[in-house]
Amino acid sequence: METLRAENLVKTFTLSEKQRKALDLTERKKTAVNNISFTANSGEVFGLIGPNGAGKTTTMRMLATLIKPDSGDVFYNDISAVKYPEQVRAKLAFLTTDLKLDMKATANTMFDFFSRLYHLPKPQTEIRKEELFNTFGISSFADTKISKLSQGMRQKVSLAISVIHDPQFIILDEPTNGLDIISARDVRNFILDMKKRGKCVIISTHLFDLVEKVCDRAAMIIDGQIAVNDTLDNLKVGKSLEDAFYDYYLKYQNNL
Ligand SMILES: Nc1ncnc2c1ncn2[C@@H]1O[C@H](COP(=O)(O)OP(=O)(O)O)[C@@H](O)[C@H]1O
Numbered sequence: 562m563e564t565l566r567a568e569n570l571v572k573t574f575t576l577s578e579k580q581r582k583a584l585d586l587t588e589r590k591k592t593a594v595n596n597i598s599f600t601a602n603s604g605e606v607f608g609l610i611g612p613n614g615a616g617k618t619t620t621m622r623m624l625a626t627l628i629k630p631d632s633g634d635v636f637y638n639d640i641s642a643v644k645y646p647e648q649v650r651a652k653l654a655f656l657t658t659d660l661k662l663d664m665k666a667t668a669n670t671m672f673d674f675f676s677r678l679y680h681l682p683k684p685q686t687e688i689r690k691e692e693l694f695n696t697f698g699i700s701s702f703a704d705t706k707i708s709k710l711s712q713g714m715r716q717k718v719s720l721a722i723s724v725i726h727d728p729q730f731i732i733l734d735e736p737t738n739g740l741d742i743i744s745a746r747d748v749r750n751f752i753l754d755m756k757k758r759g760k761c762v763i764i765s766t767h768l769f770d771l772v773e774k775v776c777d778r779a780a781m782i783i784d785g786q787i788a789v790n791d792t793l794d795n796l797k798v799g800k801s802l803e804d805a806f807y808d809y810y811l812k813y814q815n816n817l
């Protein structure tokens with residue numbers, strides 16, 4: 562079984578004057594992620610759920626080797642992301658809301674560009690393209706400029722491109738944010754399909770509905786810490802996930 566193991570991740574940012582004002586903080590430093598550990602396995606969808614500013618994106622960026630933790634590490638089948646970021650990157654897909662697509666490009670040209678980056682041979686590129694464009698219904702707008710596409714269409718293009726190299730670990734930061742209901746459903750189906758194919762999928766979101774629909778296990782993250790981490794059934798204790806999480810939130814605040 563393939564496993565991603567986050568171990569005692571810590572990340573503190575030094576804030577600029579402007580950031581301090583925006584966050585209404587007097588301290589010069591903000592610990593965005595404060596000792597986070599969890600394990601996600603292949604064939605399952607693991608969710609990180611929490612309010613804005615909880616540390617989800619920072620955690621995801623450390624998983625994806627985009628930023629280095631101050632301490633702690635992430636192990637992909639026991640390979641350290643801190644020591645071997647290149648090796649780990651080849652195994653993962655990372656999708657984030659602030660991913661920039663080239664507005665003048667098209668889904669077709671972007672796909673070809675990234676296929677070359679991943680050294681995918683031309684015949685394989687064409688097969689993979691057809692498969693992924695079909696999955697996401699991209700074919701009908703594959704030659705339309707990205708600038709003319711809706712946010713939902715752009716997200717589908719980003720997703721298709723992120724998995725060109727057929728990675729084992731798929732890390733999606735707020736994958737349905739700002740999408741219309743149809744695109745959000747396509748993205749959900751994609752997540753479930755990846756799970757069925759035995760991939761290890763990790764999503765972060767503030768949407769309870771998404772977690773209830775796709776996650777096998779989830780952790781609630783508050784102020785850079787994991788308040789609770791369990792299977793969805795155990796988390797819900799017979800309630801809606803939203804109600805259950807609100808109770809955990811109050812309990813967590815009371816224990817501070
Ligand atoms: N590059 C950065 N510099 C300074 N502070 C940051 C930076 N990135 C995130 N933060 C702060 O860390 C905290 C967690 O942010 P983030 O991980 O984006 O949370 P989430 O994704 O859960 O909304 C927030 O208070 C945010 O303002």
Ligand SMILES: [Mg+2]
Nearest residue numbers: 617618619735
């Ligand atoms: Mg975020």
